[in-house]
Amino acid sequence: MPELPEVETLRRGLEQSIPGRHITDVLIANAKSLKGQSGSVFRDRTVGSRVVRVDRRGKYLLIPLASPATPDTPSAFLCVHLKMRGQLLLKDGPAPVDRYHCVTLVLDDGRELRFHDMWTWGEMRALTEPEMAGVGGLARMGAEPLDPSWGGRELATSLAGRKGPIKPLLLDQSVVAGVGNIYADESLFRAGIHPRRAAPTLSAAEVERLAESIRAVLGEAVGGGGTTSEEYVDLHGAAGRYTPRVYDRGGAPCHACGAALERIRLGGRGTVFCPVCQLASAL
């Protein structure tokens, strides 16, 4: 599933290649990806516009578009969330589409930015700034963990007053932006914290260690171009090179101590951890 490192990898690839390009046409093969926005509105807000830059907020890609009438102020933002199975692909020109092709943006240099989505859970919309402010997930988005100013203090503030196991809280995008199931498990493993630990029982030192682990894991994954998985490929269809230590390795030996990794369900999500390294006794 694309999380912060995967979306950041896509952002970097797009930032290098599409700012300044104009969108000359759009093809909507599956309107479900527009999540209720009409195709004509999507078309009106994209075709003829220029890509200003490529931003990311949590797992959202936000691409400001400028219309010829107001070249200095974005007239709309292309908002993309890949959810579980969405893919963004950059093609050099017209190429065959598969059955999961949803939306294509044709650029003025002939290349095509394509949105594929096997489950149609993902979204691609062209929103105005006021509309974007009304997207709850964006409005409530927590701090960016890779922001240099983010750390244990900020994580502690986000967790203040929150009860329950720490793992589901890490998946809450209002606590930390961009962390999903893979990196929540990886961060807790690196910090040596059991995923069931109740958040209020974490010491200041543990919260600090957890924040450092989140930053380290996300940083390594960005450096590797995202996690190797069947669900994620980069703009050119290539897999990521980051290899998780625990995620999806239930039953396999812990890389640190050799104990069998345990798989449980927590907050409705599959969760893998090391029962030895992640201090079950502290529960």
Next chain:
DNA sequence: ATAGCGCCCTGGTGGC
């Protein structure tokens, strides 16, 4: 207010 659950969707898997 906040936590928990169903929902969206389809490929892969395990059981018979």
Next chain:
DNA sequence: TGCCACCAGGGCGCTA
């Protein structure tokens, strides 16, 4: 071999 029930999962919206 074939079929089918079941599972995974991010985030939203509803319910308690």
